[in-house]
Amino acid sequence: MNTIELIDRLEQDKSLQKEEWITLVESASEENREYAAHKARALADRYYGKEIYVRGLIEFTNYCKNDCYYCGIRCSNKKANRYRLSEEDILACCEEGDRLGFRTFVLQGGEDPYYTDDKIVDIVREIKRRYPEHAVTLSIGERERESYERFFAAGADRYLLRHETANDTHYRKLHPESMSLSHRKQCLRDLKEIGYQTGCGFMVGSPGQTAADLAEDFLFIHELHPEMIGIGPFIPHQDTPFANETQGTLEQTLYLLSLLRIMQPDVLLPATTALATIHPRGRELGILAGANVLMPNLSPVAVRAKYSLYDGKVCTGDEAAECRNCLERRVESVGYHTVVARGDNISILR
């Protein structure tokens, strides 16, 4: 079976065997990439029309107890300039976000024990008290199931936790002994069971990643069936053990975005900041390859550059209002428009 036929069968069956995934991942010729992108965009249009959902990202702490080799805010990076936002700061971001039309707030941070379960519950509750119609997304790493239950009861709607890689050996190349893939996968299953709209995902081109690893990512995602999938290129950070590794490519990221869209046509798929960082029109190209979500930064400008996961991160200087306008123009330049709706998965709305 040639690659075009495999892409067609993926569209039909929504699944492939591991060997077929490997073949697909390895045959990323320009022709195949264009074929996949065309199909992916048509599917996204069928499910979501010309609408692109916008989520306001609030990076509220860059303290982290973990030591992931790829990440600029890992605990061993003594050069990182650490910060935490107070509840008041976070609420001010939400107020600005609401004014700009955002209906989803994403609270992301390192794994920072300063924010105890009680503190997170208070923050979520207060946001939901002020904005009962808005969605709150948490992205604060691995916690106990009981903690996830408490956040959900407090009103959190969604949770983003990239699995990073579905292969154990590859996971070990990216993380220290203290972390485990099985725990991360368990967290994702717990989150889904509790009732969160759940997002997983991985970096494209992370050190040591093979086509077989990516095949396992697709199989894992197919089995989990998340509401959201976040992928973006790996970009080295100068103060990490991966400083001299090569960054993930634009072409492969776009191709994998398209394959994800074809596998799960109604999924919420962001064109990430990392993608925008490796190409000046990364977001637009992401949309054309099948993405339908953007997550602009709502964090105070004073801390933006400090949330440095990788080098060269874009959009660290502009006020949220400017970002909003810039995004709108970019989205319109490729024939789409942003929407302020919560943008829950349409399969859930049905």
Ligand code: SAH
């Ligand atoms: N502590 C939270 C949030 C992590 S930051 C958690 O564990 O989920 C969000 C994502 O940024 C990570 O999941 C990772 O996939 C991505 N990331 C980290 N370092 C990166 C790098 N050097 N290049 C590209 N993406 C990176």
